Amino acid sequence: MLLNRDELVSIRHNTVVVFGALSREYTHENVKFGKCDVLKCPGVAESYGISPSCLKTELPAIVVFDEGKPVARVKQTMNGKPYVMNYENLKKDLMLTELYEKAVQKSKKGKSDKKTK
DSSP states (O other): OOOOHHHHHHHHHHHHHHHHHHHHHTOBTTBOOOOOOTTTOHHHHHHTTOOOOTTSSOOSEEEEEETTEEEEEEESEETTEEOOOOHHHHHHHTTHHHHHHHHHHHHHHHHHHHHHO
């Protein structure tokens, strides 16, 4: 699958908008959103199974971590087919609601533990 430059720009812009919306919805002290420029840090991408090559259609890609370990990932092309990085797909496929609820519970537990000491 080859995309022209305008299609790539559109996909990346849409992903940035959706990523921003998700980061606002899932704001919490134990939930962090960040970006990595894989062209400047190709080793980081490769260590998570993402090709930094502009010739491949894996970018943009998103990796979700739980307690420092990758637990979910999506790439622009998944199993040879285009992946639609819209709000609902990312929310579901990256398990954001479940991970957010886990972070909230962990935070509540930590605060109650401090009160009992």
